[in-house]
Amino acid sequence: MGCASDHRGLSLDEAPKYLIRDRDRTYGSLVTRRLRAIGIRDRPIAPASPRQNGFAERLIGSIRRECLDHIIVLGETHLRRILRSYARYYNDFRTHRSLDKDAPVARPVQRTGSIKSFHILGGLHHHYVRV
Template sequence: MDLFVVPTISFRLLYGLVIVGHGRRQILWFGVTAHPTADWIANQITEACGWELAPRYLIRDRDGAYGEVFIRRLRSMGIRDRPTSPRSPWQNGYAERLIGSIRRECLDHVVVFSERHLRHLLLSYMKYYNGARTHLSLEKDAPVSRAVDRAGHILCRKILGGLHHEYVRI
C-alpha cells in the first residue's frame, strides 16, 4: 500500500491510497481523502480486505500518517506489518510503479475537480487496469484473467472518456 498526492483545479491537495496485491498485481482498493489520518487509513484497510480475507503481510513506507491506530488495527486483523527502510522507495516497487502508471496513464491527462471526481476517475482506472490492461509479466494477460475469443466482430470501447480503448470480440 502507498499514499500519493493529487492537486485539484483549485490547488487543493487530495491524497489517494492504493492497495495492490502482489500476486497478479491487482488493484484491491482505492481511497481518497483531503486529510489522511491513522484512523482513516485503518478503516480503509478494513474496507479493502475485511476481517476474514486479510493478507498475511502488508508492505508500506514509513509515512507519518500511519499512526498507532493503524498499527493496532493491523495486529488485530492478524496482518504482519513490514515497513520499508527510510528513503527506500524501491523496496515497495509494485506500489510505486502502479502510482507512476496511474499518473502517466490517467491523472496527467485530466483535471481533477473534487474528491468525488478523483474517486470516480480512480475507480474507472481500477476497472480498466484490472480487467483490460495487459502486463508483459503476466504473459500479456490482465490481473483479472479473461478468456481469449478467437471469432467474432471486433468492437472498440472507450475507457475514461476515450483516454484508453478496449477491443473486444462479440
C-alpha cells in the first residue's frame, strides 16, 4: 500500500521538518517541547515582524478574501467544515498562476464532452468538468 503525497512528492504521513510561526504566547514551552519530541524544529519569526512569514500571510489573505469574508460562520464545527471544503477546492481545483494555471494537485486536461458546473461552498466557487 503506497502512502499519499502532496504536489512536491512529500509524504503526507510524515511530520514536517519545521514549523514557522509567530511569537504568540499561545506557543509556550509545552508546545515547543512537544514539537521537538516528534522531530519538528520550531522556527519563530523575528520579534515585531508579523509580515515576515509571507507564505502564511498570503494563504491567510486568500482564505479571508475567497472564503470567510462571504460566509457567516456558525461555530467551530462549521468553521472546520468550511475550511476543509476550501482546502480541497484550493488544492484540487483552483488554478494558480505560479503553477501555469494548474492546481497544486495536477489534473488531466479534458478535451471532449459537455461542460458541467459543480458548486463549492454553496456556490461561492465552482468546479467545471467535461462529462
